[in-house]
Amino acid sequence: MYDAVVVGAGLSGLTAAHRLAAAGADVVVLEAGARVGGRVCSPSGPAGRWEAGGEAVDLANTRLRALADEVGATLRRSEVGWGDHGPAPVEWRVAGRPGPPDAPGYRRLAAEIARRAAAPEADDRFTVAEWMARDGAGMFDLAVAETVVSVTSSTMPVKWMSLQALAVKTAARSGAGDGAELRFADGAGGFAETLADGLRGRVRLNAAVSSVRAGRGRLEIAVGAEQLRAARAVVAVPLHARARIAGLPPVPTGAYGVAAKSLIELEDELPGAPTAVLTDTALGYAYRRDERSLGSFVGSTPAAWLLRAGRRAGDAAVAEAVRRAFGVRVSRITRVAYPRSYLIFTPGELRGFGARLADPAGPVHFAGAESSELPSFMEGAVRAGERAAAEVLAAQ
Ligand SMILES: Cc1cc2nc3c(=O)[nH]c(=O)nc-3n(C[C@H](O)[C@H](O)[C@H](O)COP(=O)(O)OP(=O)(O)OC[C@H]3O[C@@H](n4cnc5c(N)ncnc54)[C@H](O)[C@@H]3O)c2cc1C
Numbered sequence: 001m002y003d004a005v006v007v008g009a010g011l012s013g014l015t016a017a018h019r020l021a022a023a024g025a026d027v028v029v030l031e032a033g034a035r036v037g038g039r040v041c042s043p044s045g046p047a048g049r050w051e052a053g054g055e056a057v058d059l060a061n062t063r064l065r066a067l068a069d070e071v072g073a074t075l076r077r078s079e080v081g082w083g084d085h086g087p088a089p090v091e092w093r094v095a096g097r098p099g100p101p102d103a104p105g106y107r108r109l110a111a112e113i114a115r116r117a118a119a120p121e122a123d124d125r126f127t128v129a130e131w132m133a134r135d136g137a138g139m140f141d142l143a144v145a146e147t148v149v150s151v152t153s154s155t156m157p158v159k160w161m162s163l164q165a166l167a168v169k170t171a172a173r174s175g176a177g178d179g180a181e182l183r184f185a186d187g188a189g190g191f192a193e194t195l196a197d198g199l200r201g202r203v204r205l206n207a208a209v210s211s212v213r214a215g216r217g218r219l220e221i222a223v224g225a226e227q228l229r230a231a232r233a234v235v236a237v238p239l240h241a242r243a244r245i246a247g248l249p250p251v252p253t254g255a256y257g258v259a260a261k262s263l264i265e266l267e268d269e270l271p272g273a274p275t276a277v278l279t280d281t282a283l284g285y286a287y288r289r290d291e292r293s294l295g296s297f298v299g300s301t302p303a304a305w306l307l308r309a310g311r312r313a314g315d316a317a318v319a320e321a322v323r324r325a326f327g328v329r330v331s332r333i334t335r336v337a338y339p340r341s342y343l344i345f346t347p348g349e350l351r352g353f354g355a356r357l358a359d360p361a362g363p364v365h366f367a368g369a370e371s372s373e374l375p376s377f378m379e380g381a382v383r384a385g386e387r388a389a390a391e392v393l394a395a396q
Pocket residue numbers: 007008009010011012013030031032033036037038039040052053054055056057207208209210236237238241242245259260261338340341342367368369370375376377378379380381
């Protein structure tokens with residue numbers, strides 16, 4: 001019988017297992033997929049690894065950075081970023097207009113987000129779009145907000161996302177010019193692999209857990225036809241996956257927006273500028289990786305279109321956006337899409353079910369970024385893993 005079974009080998013489950021193993025617990029990690037990392041993933045490309053999932057590390061990500069330091073995963077200053085976080089010039093292309101947008105309604109939204117970021121108990125009644133409408137913002141203001149929010153904070157349209165949840169998320173960052181500036185030297189996927197390597201054979205891949213049930217003084221965890229026994233379990237999976245594991249208390253599945261990341265290889269060498277562009281097209285936010293490739297992130301409505309359009313039409317739209325923005329031709333696009341990227345709260349959910357996602361159910365503890373106060377950050381995944389491991393150790 002194990003002291004603890006950890007379900008899910010994303011950053012959260014790996015963090016929990018790392019802490020439990022370090023404290024001497026007999027622990028095993030069960031991962032449904034064929035690799036560790038979950039929503040962090042750093043495949044090999046022509047110029048080294050590229051980031052196909054969680055990537056940006058903020059200076060305010062104290063637990064993530066401490067854990068990286070502890071296991072010897074190197075963080076480096078990022079040469080890319082967005083807006084104030086990256087090298088100039090960042091070119092804007094929103095609603096067909098080039099150049100930095102003159103959008104006073106968007107500036108008022110930014111001020112309101114900053115005000116609320118310092119007031120965590122402010123009301124949670126409005127979506128971002130509702131607040132903007134009440135404030136008298138115009139359609140262009142809304143288009144700018146949609147574009148910025150979809151590449152920085154939300155993979156759901158602003159007509160759904162809670163303004164207060166957006167402010168809380170913004171408050172978790174160090175701020176413009178001083179945040180999201182670090183990257184893992186060997187990719188965030190490399191960090192997950194380092195954590196898994198440190199667990200020395202305690203991670204089982206292709207081991208999807210179908211049920212976690214309490215027996216007499218122990219838990220029974222089903223993996224295929226096999227039943228494992230453990231004193232405690234740490235379930236470190238997204239809400240939609242939690243809902244599919246039998247024996248656990250019911251959980252709302254929440255709103256998970258759409259996102260995609262791409263490595264865009266080029267036929268021609270990139271000119272010096274722009275180094276990055278922010279668009280409302282299927283290209284989303286794209287930045288220069290080296291002379292021959294771009295990285296891109298797209299979320300929300302353009303990402304949903306990209307996923308629905310199919311490979312050919314989607315690639316053609318991205319190639320056209322690259323030609324317009326950077327003046328170069330695309331040779332190949334490698335894309336990783338997330339139909340369910342990360343949890344976005346609608347009004348009322350942050351302090352509603354959001355606040356209860358970490359509650360243990362007897363000997364079953366919950367990790368996963370969703371069970372932290374930062375449900376869409378690697379920092380949240382690490383904090384939740386550490387909290388769940390501490391709960392297990394305290395109960396031993
Ligand atoms: C496109 C994208 C970009 C992002 N960008 C950033 C960023 O720049 N910075 C940042 O901080 N964060 C970012 N994030 C968020 C960050 O990646 C996640 O919050 C974090 O990685 C979540 O980790 P987790 O361990 O909680 O969940 P996951 O990574 O989802 O891990 C859960 C694991 O559980 C496994 N699993 C599911 N069901 C079962 C089952 N029944 N049995 C066994 N295993 C199961 C899954 O296969 C998965 O490996 C991004 C996310 C996405 C999708």
